[in-house]
C-alpha cells in the first residue's frame with residue numbers, strides 16, 4: 001500500500017511516500033506552486049498506485065484544490081489540522097486548530113531527531129515566514145513566534161520604501177555589526193532580526209523551564225542566518241555557563257511528522 005505525504009507551504013509543495021508504512025525511498029518531489037500539475041505525472045512513476053494521501057496545507061484553498069486535482073482519482077486526500085493533542089504532543093494554543101498544521105506536524109517530526117528528550121526543544125523554520133516554536137520536556141507546545149521570512153523582509157523593505165534596493169541574499173558570512181553601505185545595512189538588519197529572535201526564544205525557554213533547549217533548524221532560507229546564529233549562541237552559552245548550545249539542521253520535519261502520524265494510525 002503506497003501512501004503519499006504532502007507538505008504544502010506558501011512557497012513550495014513537498015511530497016514523499018510510504019510503502020506499507022515504511023519510507024523505502026528517499027524520493028522527494030519539490031514543486032513551486034505554478035508546477036503543481038507535475039504531481040500527476042510523478043504519481044504515474046511511483047512503484048505502486050497511491051491509495052491514500054495525507055498532508056498539511058498552509059497555502060490556501062486554491063493550492064489545496066490544485067493538489068487534489070493532480071492526484072489519481074483512486075487516491076483520497078486528507079488534510080490534517082493541529083489539535084489539542086496528537087500522539088504525545090500537547091498544544092497550548094488558545095484555539096489549537098488555529099496553529100499552522102505545518103508547525104504542528106514539524107514539532108511531531110522532532111521526536112525522531114531528539115537525542116535528549118528530557119530537554120526542551122525548539123523548531124526554527126526559515127520558510128516564507130520564519131517560525132520559532134518551543135516544546136518542553138513533557139512534549140507540551142509552549143507557544144511560538146511568526147515573523148516575515150528572510151525573503152519577505154527583503155521584499156517589504158524594497159517595496160515599502162523609495163530608496164532601498166532588493167539586495168542579493170546569497171551570502172553566508174557573519175554580516176558586520178556596523179555596516180557602512182546600504183546593501184550591508186539591509187543584510188545585517190535582516191540577519192540580526194532573524195538570529196536575534198531565536199536567541200531571545202532560547203533564553204525564554206531556559207528562563208521558563210530551567211533547561212537549555214536543543215535547537216532544530218530547517219527551511220530553504222536558513223543558510224544565510226546560520227553563521228550569525230552560531231556566533232550569537234556561542235556568546236550566550238558563555239554568558240549562561242554552558243559549554244555549547246546544540247543546534248541541529250534537519251531537512252523535512254513536517255514530512256517526518258506526517259510519517260510518524262501515518263505509522264501510528266496504521267498500528268492502531
Ligand SMILES: Nc1ncnc2c1ncn2[C@@H]1O[C@H](COP(=O)(O)OP(=O)(O)OP(=O)(O)O)[C@@H](O)[C@H]1O
Pocket residue numbers: 008009010011012013102126127128129149150151152169170218219220221222223224
Ligand atoms: N538561498 C536562499 N537564500 C535566501 N532565501 C532562500 C534561499 N533559498 C530559498 N530561500 C527562501 O526560502 C523560502 C522557502 O523555503 P522552504 O522551501 O522551506 O519554504 P516553504 O516550505 O515553501 O515555506 P513555507 O512552508 O513557509 O511556505 C522562500 O522564501 C525562498 O525564497
Ligand SMILES: CC(C)(CO)[C@@H](O)C(=O)NCCC(=O)O
Pocket residue numbers: 009010058098099100101102103127129131146
Ligand atoms: C505561519 C505559517 C505561515 C508558517 O508556514 C503557517 O504555519 C500558518 O499559516 N499558520 C497559521 C497561524 C498560526 O500558526 O498561528
